[in-house]
Amino acid sequence: MVPYLTLAFAAIVIAYVGHTYRCFQINLAAAKKSGIPYVCMPVYTFNTVWLVTHTLWMPFVERLPRSWTEEWIDLLIPEFLWKKKHELFKKYNSDILIIVSPGANTLYVADADVNSQITARRNDFPKPVWMYKGVDVYGKNVVSTEGANWRHHRKITSPPFTEKNNVLVWQESLRQAESMMAGWTTKETEVSSPVWTVATEAMRLSLHVISRAGFGVGLFWPHEKSDTKIPPGHKMSYKSALETLLENLIIMILTPQWLLKYSPLKMHKVAYQAFCEWGQYMREMYNDKRAEVKSGSSRDGMDLMGALVKGAGITEESLKDPEKGGSQLLTDDEILGNAFVFILAGHETAANTIHFSVLFLAMHMKSQKRLQEDLDSILGDRPASEWDYDRDMPRLFGSMCGAVMNEELRILPPVIGIPKTTPKDQPQGLIYEGRNVTVPGSCYINLATAATHRNPKYWPHTSEEDLVDFRPERWLLDPSKENGNTDANAYEEEEGLDFDGPDKRPDTAASLFRPQKGAYVPFSEGYRSCLGRRFAQVEILAVIAVIFKTWTVELDVSQFMSDEEFKTASQEKRQEAWEKANARAKDLLENGMMTIITLQMRKGKVPFRFVKRGCERFKA
Ligand code: HEM
Known part of the structure; x- marks a missing residue:
């Protein structure tokens, strides 16, 4: 019996090795x-088994002779794209590169023209939708989605993203930013406690x-008012259902729903309860919208749920007489799916940008000072309640405030690799540096945003190190050189989204440096570019303006010098402590970042102090 089992096992292993070798050869x-430089690997880094077990194997791989492994060993780590950035391409002296493995070929791109060709040819380079299964929880x-199905979703979801509705985003962002600051400081605060x-x-x-x-749906900060009330029929408040769901999203994504439902594990129970609760809240909102539509009333504002209900073809007539109404254009699940994806896509990305802008500015006090001077000249002494979207927003967008946001998104784009693919058996031609190349069929593609953003071909820089550094001033144009556009007409270009065409709006204000098309892609480009780009930009600029108009953000040095010591320390000693805090922050930015849904600092935190302007403790 045993020899048979051994033989069967050996046969399976031989068949597997043979199959793997054949796939690799193909x-x-x-x-x-293809005509594209390539590098060969023994495993596909994003193979699920390898992803889960790679830390077990790596110590063995590291013991193999270096001459066997040096070409590919670094590429076995799932975070290699972030670790290598543009170095990966520099090594092969090419801004497009195929990584060949038995599991798949993947084309990595850090070339602006190639990025643009790929994003402009939606049907030739579709999204690998299976990678997005995780966002389909509802x-x-x-x-x-892709193809005709995606067009349908995009047509229905685009209408609320208008300039008119961005005014609401602006007002809400100002209000929320003031509230956030009120949680850390008071009117009397000169120097806040450390904020982690x-x-x-x-x-x-x-x-x-x-x-x-x-x-x-209004949500509140703990110091504002309690919004933990649980309405009848629920076991969790709206806020806690949503927060718990987002905190446990990875569990939701990795565990099949049937298992979540019956699993005795606490983490599964918590995730499943939040999933059901938030779903129930959204279904209630959906039913309220249907009732509104039925009664003929409508609501002002962005009203994403209202747009989904209307876009799905639910009308007064169809609800009153279902016979006449025809079929619903989005299913109930798809309506909920879109509502959830707006929340998901719309919060983590913008939040990262705000967090890292604060961090970079605390590490670059001179840039912070310049930002504050620009804020003073744009906003004067007016309180935030008097800031005006039409008047102030274009000027913020075209000032150091816009430069800070652009530079943060250049260095740390929340999505460091935008996935595309080529259809099975349909190789696709591209032009790279004036010559024709062919991307094989069934090839994964990764538009390497962080690498493209560091490609010296496209960016004003003083040295290669300068490109790695946060220097928002690189976006500020020499005012003596006319840029051809005024802020006003640049803003008009931003108006209106053509749901069915590629997004042609420029990414940055006219008064700032405008990188070549395809070189700056934090929001992607072309047909599938970010629907919420303007929403996010408005939110980020409003929040930066509120924080830095009143406060200077400093790195907290209390890990290196106690508050008592700080009081009596010389300026030189204080600066030494600051250098240590700065080195720690740099190390975390270099070694503590990881992508789960977006790129975030996951191996530590940087504490800050909010200091009333004029009471700064460190020199700019
Ligand atoms: C700094 C903030 C943001 C960044 C950097 C960002 C980035 C991106 C990127 C790179 C994509 C393309 C993803 C892909 O092709 O796989 C995308 C798509 C999308 N984003 Fe954003 N995003 C941001 C904020 C927002 C906000 C605030 C919303 C909504 C309120 C939003 C909604 C969407 C939607 C709906 C899509 C899918 C568009 C489509 O496929 O047609 N995003 N975003």
Whole structure:
């Protein structure tokens, strides 16, 4: 019996090795034909088994002779794209590169022209939708669909993203930012206590903004009022259901729903309860909208749920007489799926940008000072309640405030690799540096945003190190050189989204440096570019303006010098402590970042102090 089992096992292993070798040969032959430089690997880094077990194997791989492994060993780590950035391309002296493995060929791109060609040819380079299954927890949506189905979702979800509705985003962001600051400081504060929670509170702020501006649901800060009331029929408040769901999203994504439902594990029970509760709240909102439509009343504002209900073809007539109404254009699950994806796509990305802008500015006090001077000249002494969207927003967008946001998104784009693919058996031609190349069929593609953003071909820089550094001033144009556009007409270009065409709006204000098309892609480009780009920009600029108009953000040095010591320390000693805090922050930015849904600091936190302007403790 045993020899049979051994034989069967040996046969399976031999068949597996043979199959793997054959797949590798096929992929290698396709890469050789492509005309694109390639590097070979023994495993596909994003194979699920490898992803889960790679830390077990890596110590063995590291013991193999270096001459065997040096080409590919670094590429076995799932975070390699972030670790390597543009170095990966520099090594092969090419801004497009295929990584060949038995599991798949993947084309990595850090070339602006190639990025643009790929994003402009939606049908030739579709999204690998299976990678987005995780965002389908409630149903299919505009992020996770392709082809005609996606067009349908995009057509229905685009209308609320208008300039008119961005005014609401602006107002809500100003209000939320003031509230966030009130949680850390008072009117009398000169120097706040150490604040460790900027990342989590920025997340909360963004969630409040999308919830209120997008869905009309007001959420509150703990110091404002309690919103933990649980309505009849529920076991959790809206806020705690949503927060718990988002905190446990990875569990939701990785565990099949039937298992979640019956699993005795506490983490599964918590995640499943939040999933059911939030779903129930959204279904109630959906039913309220249907009732509104039926009664003929409508609501002002962004009203994303209202737009989904109307877009789905639910009308007064169809509800009163279902016979006449025809079929519903989005299923109930898809309506919920889209509502959820707006919350998901709309909060973490913007929150990261706010958090890291604060961090970079605390590390670059000179840039912070310049930002504050620009804020003073744009906003004067007016309180935030008097800031005006039409007047102030374009000027913020075109000032150091816009430069800070752009530079933060250049260095740390929340999505560091935008996935695309080529259809099975349909190789696709591209032009790279004036010559024709062919991307094999069934090839994964990764538009490497962080690498493109560091490609010296496209960016004003003083040295290669300068490109790695946060220097928002690189976006400020020499005022003596005319840029051809005024802020006013640049703003008009931003108006209106053509749901069915590629997004042609420029990413930055006319008064700032405008990178070549395809070189700056934090929001992607073309047909599938970010629907909420303007929403996010408005929110981020409003929040930065509120914080830095009144406060200077400093790195907290209390890990290196106690408050008592600080009081009596010389300026030189204080500066030494600051350098240590700065080195720690740099190390976390270099080694503590990881992508789960978006790129975040996951291996530590940086504490800050909010200091009333004029009471700064460190030299700019
Ligand atoms: C700094 C903030 C943001 C960044 C950097 C960002 C980035 C992106 C990127 C790179 C994509 C393309 C993803 C892909 O192709 O896989 C995308 C798509 C999308 N984003 Fe954003 N996003 C931000 C904020 C927002 C906000 C605030 C919303 C909504 C309120 C939003 C809604 C969407 C939607 C619906 C899509 C899918 C569009 C489509 O496929 O047609 N995003 N975003």
